[in-house]
Amino acid sequence: MTLWTDLGGLEYQLHHTTVGVWSTRILECGDGPPLVLLHGTGGHLEAYARNLRALASRHRVVAYDFPGHGWSSTATADLQIDDYVTHLAGLLDTLGIERAHLSGESLGGWVAIRFAAAHPGRVRRLVLNTPGGTMATPAVMERIRALSQAAADDPTEERIRARLEWLMADPLSVTDELVTIRRRIYARTGFADSMRHILCLQDPEVRRRNLVTDDELAAVTAPTLVIWTSDDPSGPAKAGLDMAARIPGGRFALIEDAGHWPQWEQPEQFDRMVLDHLGGGT
Numbered sequence: 001m002t003l004w005t006d007l008g009g010l011e012y013q014l015h016h017t018t019v020g021v022w023s024t025r026i027l028e029c030g031d032g033p034p035l036v037l038l039h040g041t042g043g044h045l046e047a048y049a050r051n052l053r054a055l056a057s058r059h060r061v062v063a064y065d066f067p068g069h070g071w072s073s074t075a076t077a078d079l080q081i082d083d084y085v086t087h088l089a090g091l092l093d094t095l096g097i098e099r100a101h102l103s104g105e106s107l108g109g110w111v112a113i114r115f116a117a118a119h120p121g122r123v124r125r126l127v128l129n130t131p132g133g134t135m136a137t138p139a140v141m142e143r144i145r146a147l148s149q150a151a152a153d154d155p156t157e158e159r160i161r162a163r164l165e166w167l168m169a170d171p172l173s174v175t176d177e178l179v180t181i182r183r184r185i186y187a188r189t190g191f192a193d194s195m196r197h198i199l200c201l202q203d204p205e206v207r208r209r210n211l212v213t214d215d216e217l218a219a220v221t222a223p224t225l226v227i228w229t230s231d232d233p234s235g236p237a238k239a240g241l242d243m244a245a246r247i248p249g250g251r252f253a254l255i256e257d258a259g260h261w262p263q264w265e266q267p268e269q270f271d272r273m274v275l276d277h278l279g280g281g282t
Helices: 052-056 081-094 107-118 138-153 157-167 176-186 191-202 204-210 214-218 237-246 267-278
Strands: 013-019 022-029 034-038 060-064 100-105 123-129 224-229 250-255
Touching: 013 081, 022 052, 022 081, 034 081, 034 107, 052 060, 052 267, 081 107, 100 107, 107 123, 107 214, 123 267, 138 157, 138 176, 138 191, 138 204, 157 176, 176 191, 191 204, 214 237, 224 237, 224 267, 237 250, 250 267
Parallel strands: 034 060, 034 100, 100 123, 123 224, 224 250
Antiparallel strands: 013 022, 022 060
């Protein structure tokens, strides 16, 4: 399928590799210390399309589709956080990466925290971008579940656009290209069932047993930047401030005029923050 206009002229490799039982779609570009990008619930690696050029100027960037997501294998059983953590460890092993920077958005941030706490020797520096894992707000969980499953069950332009617009401070940030890419993914055979397994984390009981604990935050030894936004629909900036305070060496930054995808709506500011943070050490 056609990838992004944002990647025009950028050298990259797009391929599938087997990680455990999962055929995993991966995009790699750039050279330097490895930087792995982790997307959010129901998302796919194109969430970082606007950031790859800048980040690849200093790093070997690896963006991938989570199990059950994007063009990776669809899920036939519920996926909880440890499933994603195990897959990430396997992905790094498969790619021959011993230690990497991690930048995770939403679900990706949740996975990154859990991975960094469990495998501190494998994480250089950490960026948590509107991360999940510490909140369980019923109204937000139900909204994510309803919009996501409706879009997967009937991937019309209207339903896909509604799901994406929920993420943004400015609905006009949702481009026709983004809608088209997601429609094609959501129309895959088996994807509607896969979405049900992805959305298990929006079930209150399942979510509670997967939430990040204070002990796990305290176990993160990697220097960590927590990024929140002025218009994040998932929760207030205080959630990011509290998370940064509980991580040793954690610090907080706010991006204005952005929703749940600051890397998409304010890419230059996001890229600058990330490169500055990662440039502080190897």
